[in-house]
Amino acid sequence: MSGKTAVLFGGTSAEREVSLRSGQAVLDGLLRGGIDAEKFDPKERPLTELSQYQRAFIVLHGRGGEDGSMQGALQLLQIPFTGSGLQASALAMDKVKTKLLWSALKLPTAPFAVVSKHNYQPQQLTEMVERLGLPLMVKPANEGSSVGIAKANTVEQLLAAVDTALQLDHSVLLEAWIDGPEYTVAIIGDEVMPAIRLQAANEFYDYQAKYHSTETQYHCPCGLSEADERELQALALQAFQSVGCRHWGRVDVMRSSDGQWQLLEVNTVPGMTETSLVPKAAKAAGIDFDALVKRIWAMAE
Known part of the structure; x- marks a missing residue:
């Protein structure tokens, strides 16, 4: 498909700063690959201006770009775009809905409870603690990049x-x-990349560890046996496809102290700086950054 590509990045979510870095890296990679592409920041330009483009590469993280809303707008405008569609994007963005789906499919994920703002009473937490124990991870259902997690x-x-x-x-x-340790598995098309083991200096892989710490370590090869890594990759692909995701993304998984995998979440528009996790995994599979972005670009539909 010829014509100009809009690389969508920036936006208005809490992850704007990360999206600006990811999007610029993707744009630079596409331009080096000879693709006619330019920046499109929805915070600065009306979506009606997208009609002048023939394709969109979405590098918007968080709400307004990763939650199905931009995907729906592009569908209405009949502009092919990269990544998951409206329904899968909305589902994957909601950690609660994703875990409910995985639980129904009997895919492994840690026990959980849900607090809703409209009927929240602090005394509810006592029953939840009795059932789940302490410590607990607290996660806003629809934020990414570990925003608000404690x-x-x-x-x-x-x-x-x-x-x-x-x-x-x-x-x-x-x-x-x-x-237990945390792993992440990138998926490009129907190909599963080598797993990466994340080792943060603090207790868990939070926003600080992701974007500011110089002490976070990324292990690829991840240290698993060949059989265990294949099992992890198969689980990640099953989790990704169960949500209806397509093209590319990343599945985060932990392994409990008793050796059981526990699915955390699916990222449908993961970070895409040249040092982000998906490019790291692709590089381990022999795919350089420019080839990676061009491969994703070519999947737009």
């Missing part, structure tokens, strides 16, 4: 963390603490 070791910390999360979202996920 670990609660006590009921007092849990109350404070839920209050903070409810300021960011109408629905909050409480997830049983998983004591």
Whole structure:
């Protein structure tokens, strides 16, 4: 398909800063590959101006770009775009809905409870703690990049963390603490990339560890046996496809101390700087950054 490509990045979500870095890297990679592409920041330009483009490469993280709303707009404008469609994007963005789906399909994911803003009573947390134990992970249902995520070791910390999360979202996920390493698996088309093991200097892989810490370590090869890595890759692909995702994305998984995999979430528009996790995994598979972005670009539909 010829014609000009809009690289959508920036936007208005809490992840704008990360999206600006990802999007510029993708744009630069496409231009080096001879693709006629230019920046399109929905915060600065009306969506009606997208009608002058023949294709869109979405590098918007978080709400307004990763949650199905931009995908729906592009569908209405009949502009082919990269990544998952409206329904899968909306589903994957909502951690609660994703976990409900995986639970129904009997895919492994940590025990959880949900707090809803419209009927929240602090005393509800007592029953949840009795059922799930402490510590707990507290996650706004629809934020990415670990925005608003906290670990609660006590009921007092849990109350404070839920209050903070409810300021960011109408629905909050409480997830049983998983004591074990975290892995991430990138998927490009129907090809599963080598897994990466994440090792943060602090207790878990939070926003600081992702974007600011110089101490976070990324292990690829991930240190698993060949059989275990194949099992992890198969699970990640099953989780990705169960949500209806397509083209590319990343599945985050932990392995509990008893050796059980626990699915965390699907990222339908992961970070795409040259040092982000998907490019790291692709590089381990022999795919350089420019080839990666061109491969994703070619999938637009």
